[in-house]
Amino acid sequence: MKYSLIALTFLVFLQPIKAQENYIPTKENLEARKWFQEAKFGLFIHWGVYSVLGDGEWVMNNKNLSIDEYEKLPTFFNPIDYSPKEWVQMAKEAGMKYITITSRHHDGFSMFDSKATDYTIVNKTPYQKDILKPLAEECKKEGIKLFFYYSLLDWHDDNYFPRGRTGKDIPGRSASGEWEKYITFMKAQLTELLTNYGEIGGIWFDGHWDQKEWDGKHFGKVKVNWHYDEIYSLIHDLQPQCLIGNNHHIAPIKGEDFQMFERDLPGQNTTGWGTEASDIGLLPKEVCETINGSWGFNLKDRKHKTDKELIQYVVNAAGYGSNLLLNVGPMPNGKIQLKHIESLKEIGKWLKINGETIYGTTQGPVTPNKEMVSTRKGKIVYLHVLDMNKESFFIDGFKDNIKKIQFYKNKKKVTYNLNKYGLFFEIPNDQKDTIDTIIEITLK
Ligand code: GLC
Numbered sequence: 312m313k314y315s316l317i318a319l320t321f322l323v324f325l326q327p328i329k330a331q332e333n334y335i336p337t338k339e340n341l342e343a344r345k346w347f348q349e350a351k352f353g354l355f356i357h358w359g360v361y362s363v364l365g366d367g368e369w370v371m372n373n374k375n376l377s378i379d380e381y382e383k384l385p386t387f388f389n390p391i392d393y394s395p396k397e398w399v400q401m402a403k404e405a406g407m408k409y410i411t412i413t414s415r416h417h418d419g420f421s422m423f424d425s426k427a428t429d430y431t432i433v434n435k436t437p438y439q440k441d442i443l444k445p446l447a448e449e450c451k452k453e454g455i456k457l458f459f460y461y462s463l464l465d466w467h468d469d470n471y472f473p474r475g476r477t478g479k480d481i482p483g484r485s486a487s488g489e490w491e492k493y494i495t496f497m498k499a500q501l502t503e504l505l506t507n508y509g510e511i512g513g514i515w516f517d518g519h520w521d522q523k524e525w526d527g528k529h530f531g532k533v534k535v536n537w538h539y540d541e542i543y544s545l546i547h548d549l550q551p552q553c554l555i556g557n558n559h560h561i562a563p564i565k566g567e568d569f570q571m572f573e574r575d576l577p578g579q580n581t582t583g584w585g586t587e588a589s590d591i592g593l594l595p596k597e598v599c600e601t602i603n604g605s606w607g608f609n610l611k612d613r614k615h616k617t618d619k620e621l622i623q624y625v626v627n628a629a630g631y632g633s634n635l636l637l638n639v640g641p642m643p644n645g646k647i648q649l650k651h652i653e654s655l656k657e658i659g660k661w662l663k664i665n666g667e668t669i670y671g672t673t674q675g676p677v678t679p680n681k682e683m684v685s686t687r688k689g690k691i692v693y694l695h696v697l698d699m700n701k702e703s704f705f706i707d708g709f710k711d712n713i714k715k716i717q718f719y720k721n722k723k724k725v726t727y728n729l730n731k732y733g734l735f736f737e738i739p740n741d742q743k744d745t746i747d748t749i750i751e752i753t754l755k
Pocket of ligand 1: 357368369517518573596599606
């Protein structure tokens, strides 16, 4: 017995990541990727029973709330002011093209009507209703695509065993469980999510890293078999166009359709645990970021980014060839904090005027840097100058392939000089924009 256990542990440690090796994306999937790549801006929504405590979505882990204690939260989660119509209108006004919402976060609580567990919003809250259903209907009506965030990691389910790095001190977690049953449970839930809500834009996985070894600085090997081969095939069989992304912080694996970067512009790895530049693949990219510092509603979080910072983040993401998935954490009553609604409105106003230089673009020829990024659409390159401290600028990379250069906002000519070193141009003070001075370069 003892020996077989050791052998088992050994085997478990050696699990390679099994991907959907023979995956060939369908025509619908390739079209969906193209749509996604061009969409550029989406709304992330972190909402769960944790919002009741106003302390972020990690509160169960951070405060070591026991299983019993945490189970009290659903009993007073009653979002009577929840209005999918308001949320979708808010997203549209902000210029967002899709919504990604947490269907089940690390706390293991399902915000939808699931038959695979009774730990759901329908069974355990006074609200008793599935929140995804009316959102899916509203999104469909308004032409917004809906993605589901789905946590691989679970602090509540006994069968999430072996335990991962997080949630270790949560009292009341069982000391045993059956991993394969947990996988079966996830497959059942994913089947529900892909069967009961119409066409789904994508599944956004998170929590893979919980099962990676960690030495306090670097991640090591993955300890379990996530069965991505089966999970990804299941999703693509049910809905071939459904885009799969996984916040695993490694290079994309077979079966995934987009690559995501958490709080990070692609390849910057400013967090230290993010994706390295060398791990960037060719799939469409998506950066996710918060408006303040938290994903789930956090009452004390005052680190709201300014409208300028947020707009520049949209621009930067596009300049890195990526979408931005910008987060709100609705309050327990279903409302979104006013401050965040207002910021989203400002972004929307900016995009109404300048969206042409963002939507439908690819990454432009300029290596993104603190001073400027660029986007491109056909023969037009948009330089987005974000740092306005000087009047003269230089970029290499352009040869004699420029037809004309003008300011985007008023089509006035830009003074420039193109020589063997590159392009020199000027932005006089009266043409400067405090957020983003956009210069339109038409190539020959
Ligand atoms: C991290 C966090 C999680 C959040 C996610 C969003 O993975 O664990 O709480 O949902 O980032 O990117």
